[in-house]
Amino acid sequence: SKATVSVLYWVANMSKFDVIHLKPGHYTHVLDQNISATLLKTGPSTITKKEHEQIMCQPRPFVVVPPRQYCIIDNPVKRDAKGAPLLDAAGQALTLLGEQEIRMDCAPFPLYPGELLSGKLEPLQVLGANSANRVKAVRDFEDMNAEGKVVKRTAGDEWLEEGPKTYYPHVCKEVLGTVKAHFVAENEALRLKAVNTFVDREGVSRKVGSEWLWTRFGTYMPSVDETVVEVVEANILGETKAIHVHCVNAFKDRFGVERRPGDVWLVTNKEAETYTPTPNETVLKQIPLLVLNKKQYCILLDPFDAKTKQTQMGVRKLIKGPTKFFLNPMEKLEDGCAKDVHVLMGDEALLLEALEAHTDGEGVTREAGDLWMINGPCEYIPTVEVRVRESRRAMPMHAYEGVYIRDLKTGAVRAQMGPTSYMLQPEEELWEKELPQQVENLLTTSGTVTSHSRKKDRQAGRDKTKVVIYSVPHNSICQIFDYKKKTSRCVAGPDMVCLNPDEEFTVISLSGDKPKVPNRIKTLACFLGPDFMTDNIRVETADHARLELQLSYNWKFEIDPKVPEQCKRVFSVPDFVGDSCKAIASRIRGCCAGESFDNFHKNSSSIIRRAVFGSKDTFLGGGRPVEVGAKVLFNGKESKVASVGSEALVLENGGKIDSAAAAAEAKVVIGEAAVPILLGSWPYSALRFPTNGLVISNVDIQSVEPVDQKTKDSLMKSVQLAIHITTQGQEAAAKQKATEEEQKARGELESQLIRDKASAEKDRMELLKLKAESQAIETTGAQRAEATAASEAAKVEAESMVELAKKKAEAQKIQVMTEINLENSKNEEQLQQQQELDGLEVDKASELAKIEADKFKKTVSSIGTETIKAIAQAGPENQVRLLKALNLQGYMVTDGSSPINLFNTAQGMTGQPIAGQ
Numbered sequence: 024s025k026a027t028v029s030v031l032y033w034v035a036n037m038s039k040f041d042v043i044h045l046k047p048g049h050y051t052h053v054l055d056q057n058i059s060a061t062l063l064k065t066g067p068s069t070i071t072k073k074e075h076e077q078i079m080c081q082p083r084p085f086v087v088v089p090p091r092q093y094c095i096i097d098n099p100v101k102r103d104a105k106g107a108p109l110l111d112a113a114g115q116a117l118t119l120l121g122e123q124e125i126r127m128d129c130a131p132f133p134l135y136p137g138e139l140l141s142g143k144l145e146p147l148q149v150l151g152a153n154s155a156n157r158v159k160a161v162r163d164f165e166d167m168n169a170e171g172k173v174v175k176r177t178a179g180d181e182w183l184e185e186g187p188k189t190y191y192p193h194v195c196k197e198v199l200g201t202v203k204a205h206f207v208a209e210n211e212a213l214r215l216k217a218v219n220t221f222v223d224r225e226g227v228s229r230k231v232g233s234e235w236l237w238t239r240f241g242t243y244m245p246s247v248d249e250t251v252v253e254v255v256e257a258n259i260l261g262e263t264k265a266i267h268v269h270c271v272n273a274f275k276d277r278f279g280v281e282r283r284p285g286d287v288w289l290v291t292n293k294e295a296e297t298y299t300p301t302p303n304e305t306v307l308k309q310i311p312l313l314v315l316n317k318k319q320y321c322i323l324l325d326p327f328d329a330k331t332k333q334t335q336m337g338v339r340k341l342i343k344g345p346t347k348f349f350l351n352p353m354e355k356l357e358d359g360c361a362k363d364v365h366v367l368m369g370d371e372a373l374l375l376e377a378l379e380a381h382t383d384g385e386g387v388t389r390e391a392g393d394l395w396m397i398n399g400p401c402e403y404i405p406t407v408e409v410r411v412r413e414s415r416r417a418m419p420m421h422a423y424e425g426v427y428i429r430d431l432k433t434g435a436v437r438a439q440m441g442p443t444s445y446m447l448q449p450e451e452e453l454w455e456k457e458l459p460q461q462v463e464n465l466l467t468t469s470g471t472v473t474s475h476s477r478k479k480d481r482q483a484g485r486d487k488t489k490v491v492i493y494s495v496p497h498n499s500i501c502q503i504f505d506y507k508k509k510t511s512r513c514v515a516g517p518d519m520v521c522l523n524p525d526e527e528f529t530v531i532s533l534s535g536d537k538p539k540v541p542n543r544i545k546t547l548a549c550f551l552g553p554d555f556m557t558d559n560i561r562v563e564t565a566d567h568a569r570l571e572l573q574l575s576y577n578w579k580f581e582i583d584p585k586v587p588e589q590c591k592r593v594f595s596v597p598d599f600v601g602d603s604c605k606a607i608a609s610r611i612r613g614c615c616a617g618e619s620f621d622n623f624h625k626n627s628s629s630i631i632r633r634a635v636f637g638s639k640d641t642f643l644g645g646g647r648p649v650e651v652g653a654k655v656l657f658n659g660k661e662s663k664v665a666s667v668g669s670e671a672l673v674l675e676n677g678g679k680i681d682s683a684a685a686a687a688e689a690k691v692v693i694g695e696a697a698v699p700i701l702l703g704s705w706p707y708s709a710l711r712f713p714t715n716g717l718v719i720s721n722v723d724i725q726s727v728e729p730v731d732q733k734t735k736d737s738l739m740k741s742v743q744l745a746i747h748i749t750t751q752g753q754e755a756a757a758k759q760k761a762t763e764e765e766q767k768a769r770g771e772l773e774s775q776l777i778r779d780k781a782s783a784e785k786d787r788m789e790l791l792k793l794k795a796e797s798q799a800i801e802t803t804g805a806q807r808a809e810a811t812a813a814s815e816a817a818k819v820e821a822e823s824m825v826e827l828a829k830k831k832a833e834a835q836k837i838q839v840m841t842e843i844n845l846e847n848s849k850n851e852e853q854l855q856q857q858q859e860l861d862g863l864e865v866d867k868a869s870e871l872a873k874i875e876a877d878k879f880k881k882t883v884s885s886i887g888t889e890t891i892k893a894i895a896q897a898g899p900e901n902q903v904r905l906l907k908a909l910n911l912q913g914y915m916v917t918d919g920s921s922p923i924n925l926f927n928t929a930q931g932m933t934g935q936p937i938a939g940q
Contacts, residue, residue, distance in 0.1 A: 041071060043072065043078065044070075045064065045082055046067060046082070047066050048085045048131060049065070049082045049083060049814065051065065053077070056077060057075045057546070060111075063133060076634060088144060089144070092144045092145060093125055093144070094141075094142075094145070095123055096124045096125075096134075096138055098137050098138055098139060099122060099133045099138060100138060101118070101119060110186075119290070123194045124194065131311070146189065147189050148189070148190045150184070150186025150189070150190055150480045150884045151186050152186055154185075154203050156183070156195050156200075157203055158182055158197070158199070159178060159180070162195050169185070173568055183244065183246060185244060193398055196581075204244070205244075205254070207238070207243055210297050211255065211256055211299075212255045213243055213245075213248050214234060214236055214254075215245065215250070215251050215252065217230060217249055218247075218248055218250055221248040221249075221706065235301075236299065240288045257298060258300075261292060261297060262312060264292075264310070265290060265292070265308075265310045265349040266290050266309055267287055267289060269286070269304060269307045270282040270284055270291055270303065271284060272284060278294060282304070286305065287352035291349060301306040312347055313350065314346075315344030319361050319362065320361070321341075321356050322340070322341060323339070324339060324340075324355050327351035336353075341406060342638060343404060352523065363837065365405075367397070367402070367403065368400055370446070372416075373396065373413075373414055374397060374414075374449060375405065375411060375412065375414050376393070376394055376411075378391060378408055378409065389408075416445055416624070420439075421531040425441060426453060428447065428454060429452055430450060436524040438521070438523050440490065443506065453488040456487055457487065459525070461545060462527070465546075465547050466491070492523040493837070495515070495548050495681050499516040500514070500515050501516070501549075502528075502590075502594050503529065504526065506526075515584035529547075530546075531545070531547070533598055535600075537573070545599075551579065551580040553577060554576070554577075554578060555723075557574070558573075558576070558607075559573050560611060561730060562615040562616075566620050572631075572727055573724040576603070577719065577722075578717060578718065578719050580716050580719075592716050595715050599715055599717055603717055606712075607635055607710070607719065615634070620734070624727075633706045635719065637704045637710075638707065642667070642700050642701050644699070648705050649700060652664060653702070654692035655691050657674065657680060657689040662674045662675050672689075675897075681740070749802070
């Protein structure tokens with residue numbers, strides 16, 4: 024440690040110090056090497072180290088033990104009966120090696136050679152009223168107990184030293200720890216366990232491991248032979264709370280009843296208001312009070328017989344209200360709770376089942392398993408022989424509402440439809456109709472699901488016991504299949520569909536998206552149209568130009584919904600959208616394959632319509648077919664068309680146009696003009712699918728885009744070129760028109776310039792005439808005005824000079840007078856200020872002189888004449904005394920070159936200050 028290093032350093036360097044001064048209350052150790060003895064030296068003293076001696080430690084202060092503190096000394100010195108230390112022949116103190124001594128309440132003391140201070144000073148421990156030290160004897164000794172008697176302690180003994188007191192340590196005692204007393208409150212107890220075999224404070228012999236309770240109110244200090252296991256709280260038993268107690272070890276309880284391990288019994292407030300379980304028993308659980316009102320009952324399972332004190336296993340007991348009770352061990356309520364009395368209204372009933380053979384309250388004999396119903400209005404409490412299977416209520420249903428009912432005896436399922444209020448019979452139950460998940464989804468989403476439908480848009484799940492009802496939309500058809508009869512029926516909307524137990528919906532899967540993808544649309548009803556569908560198809564022309572067409576088709580079904588056979592035709596093609604789009608796309612690809620890109624680009628509409636609908640030979644007039652009733656001029660006569668055929672036109676006057684030559688001579692009247700009739704081809708008005716009655720009535724070409732980039736670029740260039748040509752033509756026409764307009768405007772402008780010049784020349788002549796007249800007038804007026812102005816100017820100038828001279832004279836006079844007044848004022852002020860300063864200086868000098876005189880007078884009077892005389896003689900006398908002490912009459916040191924002041928020599932030699940320096 025740092026102290027040890029310091030001591031070693033001090034000892035190693037002690038040869039430098041021959042004398043040690045010990046202060047009062049300090050000590051040191053001196054080794055006499057001649058006799059090999061270490062002696063104690065205390066102060067105040069001066070130690071002169073001899074050659075055969077060695078200082079073993081630096082001076083140290085005495086050990087001071089304050090009041091209420093103690094210290095431990097290792098290897099203490101031996102002492103006689105009077106307390107004086109024992110010394111050997113050499114004078115060295117004898118020590119008890121390996122022993123310890125506790126010192127307290129003593130005067131400051133030094134440590135003898137060999138003694139060591141163990142640790143530091145410690146305060147005495149104060150034990151409170153509810154605390155104690157657990158003490159162990161480390162050696163055999165005699166001790167005084169709390170009663171003042173002598174007690175022999177053996178090494179290993181343990182005991183408690185209880186407060187309140189101050190604990191004084193002893194070298195024969197070891198404090199194992201401090202023990203706190205336990206406070207036992209009301210309704211609490213301490214569970215104690217014996218560590219050793221002993222007799223407790225109540226005089227009861229306890230064996231090792233035995234446990235018991237301490238229930239007295241107040242503090243309890245456990246001895247060293249016992250330990251506190253836990254604090255046990257008493258169970259407070261009230262009117263609404265009881266406990267079940269379980270026996271752990273055989274014992275006799277506080278009620279005098281012998282208990283065996285495993286026994287469980289009920290304790291209520293009738294036996295005890297509070298109950299603290301002993302170590303031989305445990306509280307299993309708290310039991311609440313069961314209260315039944317007059318409208319309640321319960322079935323008690325495995326009831327406890329108070330007479331035999333046994334539990335009746337497997338027995339059921341009916342308890343009716345009003346009453347209250349606690350459940351005994353092993354008892355439990357059926358269904359875990361009390362039940363309300365069944366109060367039935369007029370439309371309610373209970374389905375009952377007999378658990379065993381018995382005769383009911385009406386005198387009817389019931390066998391086990393029998394089912395019957397109790398109809399309301401009434402109150403009913405089932406007996407222990409009867410079980411209530413369920414409560415039933417009459418189900419009111421309107422015309423389009425129903426439920427599925429199954430007969431438990433035959434297994435047959437039927438649909439009970441409204442309007443009615445139906446109550447199930449004892450042998451009937453509701454039956455749940457399962458539907459495919461796809462149909463369930465369609466029913467909850469209004470009958471149609473697309474690939475973009477979201478689950479959150481679907482409604483809540485249906486009640487499976489109710490008849491499945493679906494509202495067929497207007498102008499739609501729904502097909503239902505009976506898998507028991509192997510037949511189907513169609514329902515045309517608007518109408519309501521009610522499924523029988525053996526019927527299922529026919530789910531229609533249609534293609535969707537662009538281009539068409541199969542099974543994108545799921546629906547229960549097929550819409551009859553008219554509607555449209557859009558598809559994207561790719562075609563290739565004769566010159567291998569690939570194009571992507573977006574087409575929209577108007578469609579509808581031409582059927583009579585009232586005819587069942589025609590309705591079934593709609594469902595003969597499962598996916599009419601995909602099939603029709605494929606058929607139309609095939610026709611368009613075949614037609615486009617024989618057309619060039621330029622021709623298709625110019626006539627795409629007519630080519631696609633002919634490809635979709637087909638064409639027929641007919642007579643055309645004005646680019647449109649000649650229709651029945653049109654006016655025709657044929658052979659110079661006017662008539663109307665009676666009928667139109669592919670080979671001839673029949674007129675009302677009996678005429679007939681049946682060849683191209685005859686058609687060339689005929690004309691059709693359109694408005695007021697007569698247009699020649701030509702023989703050509705014209706597309707049909709619609710495309711029909713006879714299998715399901717689908718009709719495509721129109722084709723709308725929404726977009727035509729090349730697929731190949733080169734084709735796109737070529738098309739763009741041709742369009743740009745056409746636009747450029749058209750723009751140049753319009754530009755040339757505009758330039759021509761602009762040039763013509765410019766020439767006209769220029770001619771009109773030149774004629775107008777000529778007219779304007781003539782008019783301007785006439786006006787210029789008038790202007791010159793007026794200028795000559797005004798110049799003559801101007802010359803005469805200017806000369807007269809100049810003369811008048813010159814005379815007036817000379818007069819004004821002379822007057823101004825006179826006035827200016829007067830003003831300058833007045834200003835000079837004012838300036839001179841101002842300077843004179845200012846100089847006079849300044850001189851007066853300076854004179855007055857100098858007089859005041861001189862007066863102040865005189866006053867100051869007189870006051871200072873007076874102060875100095877008073878000061879000198881007071882100084883002289885305070886010092887005294889004798890003191891002043893002594894001060895005056897002190898210098899010469901000191902010089903004389905100094906010379907006498909040095910045995911010199913006087914001396915002087917000089918370097919031979921510097922001049923010497925003989926008047927100040929004496930003061931310089933004695934070191935006194937020289938006056939004036």
